[in-house]
Amino acid sequence: MHIFKSVAILGAATALSFNPGSAIAAGGGGGGGSAPSNSAPKYDASAEYQKGVAALRAKDHKKAVRSFKRSLSVAPRNASAQYLLGVSYIEQGNYKKARKPLEKAVKYNSNLIEAHRDLAITYHKLDMTDKATASLNKLTAKDSACGNGCKEKDKLSKAIAEVKAAMNGSDSASYNPVNNIDFVSNEIGDLAYMGAVALINEKKYDEAIAELQLASITFGPHPDILTYLGFANRKLKKFEAAEQYYQAALAVAPDHLGATEYYGELMVERGDIAGAKKKLARLESLCSFGCYEAEELRRWIGEASVS
Numbered sequence: 237m238h239i240f241k242s243v244a245i246l247g248a249a250t251a252l253s254f255n256p257g258s259a260i261a262a263g264g265g266g267g268g269g270s271a272p273s274n275s276a277p278k279y280d281a282s283a284e285y286q287k288g289v290a291a292l293r294a295k296d297h298k299k300a301v302r303s304f305k306r307s308l309s310v311a312p313r314n315a316s317a318q319y320l321l322g323v324s325y326i327e328q329g330n331y332k333k334a335r336k337p338l339e340k341a342v343k344y345n346s347n348l349i350e351a352h353r354d355l356a357i358t359y360h361k362l363d364m365t366d367k368a369t370a371s372l373n374k375l376t377a378k379d380s381a382c383g384n385g386c387k388e389k390d391k392l393s394k395a396i397a398e399v400k401a402a403m404n405g406s407d408s409a410s411y412n413p414v415n416n417i418d419f420v421s422n423e424i425g426d427l428a429y430m431g432a433v434a435l436i437n438e439k440k441y442d443e444a445i446a447e448l449q450l451a452s453i454t455f456g457p458h459p460d461i462l463t464y465l466g467f468a469n470r471k472l473k474k475f476e477a478a479e480q481y482y483q484a485a486l487a488v489a490p491d492h493l494g495a496t497e498y499y500g501e502l503m504v505e506r507g508d509i510a511g512a513k514k515k516l517a518r519l520e521s522l523c524s525f526g527c528y529e530a531e532e533l534r535r536w537i538g539e540a541s542v543s
Contacts, residue, residue, distance in 0.1 A: 285456025
């Protein structure tokens with residue numbers, strides 16, 4: 237039985253609070269002789285995301301745009317960063333620039349209600365009536381599927397009302413989406429992460445994904461959260477989504493042991509033993525004196541080879 241490991245995000249000798257940058261391996265230093273095009277700065281995606289959130293809350297919208305762009309340069313599929321980049325542009329009154337990151341946000345996380353709302357309003361502001369209506373319809377469809385007992389019911393109802401107000405011309409000229417964003421504290425983000433770990437160990441993967449996405453709103457593209465999103469999706473047999481999360485985690489932190497191991501296990505499950513062996517070789521290069529991750533992936537490969 238494969239028990240989910242909750243180690244990396246907490247770090248050694250910590251309780252619930254963690255430093256999102258601590259798990260990200262440091263990049264190589266300069267002077268390596270590579271061409272400038274291959275040695276552009278690689279940002280700490282989670283740290284830049286949090287800088288962007290702080291700047292957005294401080295109404296320093298240009299700084300927010302810069303930080304979210306830096307985060308997305310490493311983790312372009314992060315829905316939360318795409319959404320908040322779009323919001324940063326809306327705060328400047330630039331709906332034209334807000335459109336693409338908002339479209340990407342709903343593409344990468346179709347459950348991001350705020351992004352659907354702001355995308356519909358952005359389409360309306362740009363006189364793209366058909367698209368605005370289509371976005372509103374997606375929200376109403378989610379509301380219908382949600383039912384009366386859904387925990388997102390109030391948020392959906394409010395979002396729909398705000399979009400309708402905008403489309404009917406009764407919205408304020410100074411529409412401010414930041415005021416409608418539930419910025420989650422570090423403490424709540426930590427608790428959401430820990431709750432996700434417990435849910436995964438109980439094999440409640442859908443619920444775990446929801447908690448991990450809540451943690452992601454706080455910490456952005458943190459490699460541990462991305463790895464665990466990959467793990468939960470993999471257990472639901474959503475292999476393509478799992479692979480994307482593992483790849484995103486390794487883009488942020490190339491030396492991440494958990495992401496490397498779990499990606500290798502995914503390869504075993506998909507019959508790609510050669511690919512899994514490459515991940516094992518990577519782990520062996522990272523673990524000079526051996527490590528649990530390498531031993532576990534070696535076991536997976538060995539069992540697949542004799543089956």
